[in-house]
Amino acid sequence: MHDDRKLVEARLERVLNERVRPAVHPATTPLTVEIWSTADEPVPVAEGLAAPTRPIAPGTPWGAPWGTSWFKVTGEVPPEWAGRTVEAVLDLGFTPRAPGFQCEGLVYEPDGTPVKGLHPRNTHVRVGAPAVGGERIHWRVEAASNPDLEAGGVPFQPTRLGDKSTAGDAPQYVLGDMALAVFDETVWNLVMDLEVVGELMAELPVDGARRWELLRAVGRALDAIDTQDVNGTARAAREALAEVLAAPASPAAHRISAVGHAHIDSAWLWPLRETVRKVARTTSNMTKLIEDEPDFVFAMSQAQQFAWIKEHRPEVYAKVKEAVAAGRFVPAGGMWVESDTNMPGSEAMARQFVHGKRFFLDEFGIENDEAWLPDTFGFAAGLPQIIKAAGSHRLLTQKISWSTTNSFPHHTFDWEGIDGTRIFTHFPPVDSYNCELTGAQLAHAARNFKEKGVARRSLAPVGYGDGGGGTTREMVAKAARLRSLEGAPTVRWESPTAFFERAEAEYPDPPVWVGELYLELHRATLTSQAQTKRGNRRSESLLTEAELWAATAAVRAGAPYPYEELDRIWKTVLLHQFHDILPGSSIAWVHREARATYARVAEELEGIIGGAQRALAGAGGTRELVFNSAPHTRRGVPAGGASAAADEGGVDPAPRDGGGYVLDNGLLRVEIDARGLVVSAYDRAADREAIAPGQAANLLQLHPDFPNQWDAWDVDAFYRNTSSDLTEVAALDVEGTSVRIVRTFGGSRVSQLLSVPKDAKRLDIDTEVDWHETERFLKLAFPLDVKADRYASETQYGHVYRPTHQNTSWEWAKFEACNHRFVHVDEPGWGVAIVNDATYGHDVTRAVRTRADAGTTTTVRASLLRAPRYPDPETDQGVHRFHHALVPGATVGDAVREGYRANLPERRVTGAAAEVAPLVGVDNDAVVVSAVKLADDRSGDLVVRLYEANGARARATIRVDGFAADRAALTDLLERPLPGAERPTPADAGVALTLRPFQMVTLRLPRA
Known part of the structure; x- marks a missing residue:
């Protein structure tokens, strides 16, 4: 048996492409086409249907970037086509590219009834099966001239087409043929037969019997086709394939x-x-x-x-x-x-x-x-x-x-x-x-x-x-x-x-x-488009506050609860968490709009929060109250309370020998050298230094960032091979109780404020970057004198541990990872937390100081900014603000508390009340309240969601100030009672719970 396999496969490809597929539509007649293009954004369907049109012929350019054109398509089925299947084939100017990345259309009847969509792999609209002849065609096609952002067929190149404001108005497409056509179903089925058999044949073992059975059948089918009369011989060709297509699959088949x-x-x-x-x-x-x-x-x-x-x-x-x-x-x-x-x-x-x-x-x-x-x-x-x-x-x-x-x-x-x-x-x-x-x-x-x-x-x-x-x-x-x-x-x-x-x-x-x-x-999606990420974090925090204070005001002051507003805002924020928006991998237009949306969301939520807090503070008074939304703050006020304002400023900087400054509040002593770097963060109670010997924290590091592909998505491990430490100082001054550090590099400028509060073991770092770099990656480093084989990153309702070493390829691959509000590293008895208010990407590495003390340095680096050029060539250009805090001597519980504090700052409101007692209290700091709200069904019931945050078993009693909580029920996230769940144990007008590590619980508390 001679090997004619390659000959048959080559013959199949040519006959399919050049003879059989074209014969699917053996007869055509052109349609009459007219066009109307909108001047700006898409118009309602009714307006598009009624718009005046002008003639347009195939071969005519149309469609500005992101434009909309309405085509009027008219024609009549020839009488001689009666009894045959007829469909329209409408080519808007499609390119060979896959659907979804170029022009598209939606066909409407004159009365606005949608018929079907059009894209390059779906261009037909059925007219009659069979047609009677003489049918009148009158459709409108709403066509979008969305530009192909892979300009010139080269993927992932910078383009100005990604925003309507920079895309210009050059036509993007050339109208193709718009015609009525006879649809030969037998030929179309032959195409399907040949494709299935040919594709299966190509995947089977070369020496397998089944492959040769298919090969011979294909050969017989091709012999049966008269290439000058495909429509007349297609049925015979299908018959030649019928037997091999009828052979059933093995019972063991996948x-x-x-x-x-x-x-x-x-x-x-x-x-x-x-x-x-x-x-x-x-x-x-x-x-x-x-x-x-x-x-x-x-x-x-x-x-x-x-x-x-x-x-x-x-x-x-x-x-x-x-x-x-x-x-x-x-x-x-x-x-x-x-x-x-x-x-x-x-x-x-x-x-x-x-x-x-x-x-x-x-x-x-x-x-x-x-x-x-x-x-x-x-x-x-x-x-x-x-x-x-x-x-x-x-x-x-x-x-x-x-x-x-x-x-x-x-x-x-x-x-x-x-x-x-x-x-x-x-x-x-x-x-x-x-x-x-x-x-x-x-x-x-x-x-x-x-x-x-x-x-x-x-x-x-x-x-x-x-x-x-x-x-x-x-x-x-x-x-x-x-x-x-x-x-x-x-x-x-x-x-x-x-x-x-x-x-x-x-x-x-x-x-x-x-x-x-x-x-x-796609590790870089944790950093790209920093303003989108800040907008998300701030929106989440504001929603937490808005629900808490609106619920408290409803229970305490009878204020109306903003159900509709909160529902709408939540949906807006959730939409922007889509996996190409929040990750920063969309075009410039998307992120420009996201920034504006987050600003509107913030303004509206600030209004809800302010209104609720004013209702609780009471009108007419002059007392200044501090409202605190963060759970388990250092002042012992559970979530949802307000108390009299107190002075909580920072400590005054003192000069340091050799230049720089010292910040010392009796709990933490921080030394800042003449470079504006933190060379010491000394925990007085533990008699322990946080910064690794001979190294410095608050170190900005700049890397080249040119991944092999997927610019906005990827950062490749080789970026670490080259690094520049930003140690040159343009200014180093005292500003109130803070130290101001200014640096310039490339076309960018960084300004930082470092401060230590009077009564907290924490160094606050506020960073403003006016960023004008391209294809660079900016990190903020904290080399810590901690021997840690693993570290904790906050995630939803708890934290996840990751290794600091790279023993295996699985560990090596996690060279950039995600955290929420904190990263925590520790060795038994002592640890350090790095908290933030807007960043997610980070890396943690370890090194042994063999030449000095053989100690271990664990370096935590927060990822601040990138500058990819695709799909948004201006990614992150402009001013950004970040808040980080270094917390020596922190437990995981401290990291949780400080993370909330950094994201839920105190608010000061003037009113008549002496204080506002917390609506919800918990007697165990390991149990954190993540949401306080009224039930979505508008019953007025209070809903409290909480979780164990330390990763250990916990007992806690939850109390509500204002009504008895002893009728609480455990529910799912949709606030429905959990089937078979026992009611929580009543305890002193509260609810006693026992939680497993990281368990999240939703309580529904009727108020009636």
Whole structure:
């Protein structure tokens, strides 16, 4: 037998491309096209439908960057096409690039009824099957000329097209052919047959019998095709393939549950407003595909995206609701958006599920069992508890397959979080959340699946995504052929719930992964776009304050509780935690708008907080009260109290020998040298120095930052090979009770204020950077005289430990990681905390001082700023402010307290009251109150959420000042009673709780 394999494969490719695919539409007739372009932003549908138009011919440029044009498309089906299937083929000027990254369109009937979306892999609109001849076509197409940001086909290059204000007005596209066409279904099915057989053939062993069976069948099919009459011979060609396509799969074949999918980034290389339209286009296509394909099931996550089409495209939403009711269009995931999970704070992460699940319950009566996060950049170790507390117990993601150092050892497993909660987790081995059901993808899924021998089932999200598009009829046709096909995995359309139920049943005792799911990629997203990150942190803190004081004012003073305002603001903040907004990986337009949004959010929340505090302080008085929102402050005031103001200034700096200054409050002695660096931070009570011998803290270090790819996303380990210590001083002066240090470097300027409070063992560092660098990485270093093999980083409802050493590749890969308000390092009996008010990225390294005292230096560095040029060429240019504090002698509990203090500063209000007693009190500092609010159902019940923060068992009594708390109930995050949970133990008009390490609890306390 001679090897004609390569000849057949080459022949197949050419015949398909040059003869068979073109024959799908054997006859065409042009449509008449006219255009109207908006002068600015998109207009309502009714306005676009009624707009005056002018003629436009194929080959004409159209569409300024981010513009909108309305095409009027008219024509008539020729009478001679009667009895044949007819569809329009509408080419807006598509390029070969994938959907979602170029122009797109949504077709409307003249009355505003949506027909379907258009993108480069989905250009058809069905007219008649069969047509009767003479049908009149009259459509309007809302077309978006979104620019292709990979200019010239070179990915990730700086571009001014990422903001409408800098993009110019040059046309981005050239109108293609707009025509009516006869659709030859037999030829189209032949294309599908040949693609499936050819792709399967390419993945099978060269010397395997099945591959040769397919090869011979393809040869016979190609022999049957008359290349001069494909339409007349297509049926015979299909018959030549029928036998090999009918051969069933092996019972041992890998089983793939396919779910229709269109991962739509809520913002990324397009602004938020464009995502509204992307969702409308995609869902229009998916509801149409559901009508046409009885087995097809589509899943869409992100309640925000459903809410957008409900508000902006009600005609599309009506079709979605109908498909949801039929069980074919599945709301998935139960979150407001597919958020980042590393940086959102405890309450924000919880509210992602509260608002997402509540929307799906209210709109559809559906509650999801799974979290759905295919593209999120790693997963914080506190997440399993939050998912379970929201009433779910499963997670799907795919992004961990992008790790570049270590291959994750499982595809199906139980994930255990910091408190011991486990959730059933699946990573699709197809390694794509945009699967097209190609033979290569399916073969990869089967080969790649790490649970072979104990399980045989995986999930494949099928459809074009990132910029949307969804599943196509071609993908559905492939799935039908792959339902049971020898040599291939079996493919079956299923909902996420159906997949998880089957997967759990076949694998009841999966392996366990403990701790965070760290993505070994995209580490720089913890630092990029610093103002977006500051806006998020400040918004989270202000929301904590607003709920606390509004609830206190409602209970104490009868003030109205701002339900609508808080609900709306929470949703705005949650939206901006989307995994390309908060991480800083979106275009300039997105972050420009985010900065403005955060400013509005802050202004509104300040108004809510101020109004509530004034109501509590009382009118007409002159007493100054200090309102403190931070739990367990050093003054012993639990969260939600106010007391008389006291002088809490800092200590006066004293000159230091050799230049510099000393700050000493009797608890902590800090020496600042002539370079403005901290060379000593001496804990007097412990008789212990915090700074490593011969080194200096408050050291700004500048690195080159030019990763191999993904500028805004990545920082590569080699950045550490080159570093510049910023030690030159432009000014070093006393300013009140602080020391002012000014430095200049490159085109940038740094100004710092260092101070020590009178009665706290803490060095406060306030840094202002006027940043004008490019492709540089700025760090703030603290070399500490601490021997620590691990360190603690705050995460949701607790902290996670990471190693300081690099014994394995897994440890080495965590060279940049996430913390919330604190990092804590210690050795038995003594530790140091570094707290912050706005940063997330950091690194911790260790070194042994062999030439001096053989001691160990553990260096903590906070990541301040980057300067990537893609997708925003002006990333972080301008003024930034950061607050950090060095806390020697700190326990983890001290780190928790100081972290809250740095993010929830005291507020001073003048009024008549002598004091305001805390609404909620806890008698154990290890138990932290993270939220005090009124119940979302407007019953007036008080809701208190708290958690054990030290990582140990704790007993605590929670008391409410104002009404008895002895009827408290344990609830889930949606404030529903936990099934089977006992009521908390009453104790002296309070509630006694016993908490396991890092356990989070939600209490609902009726006021009636």
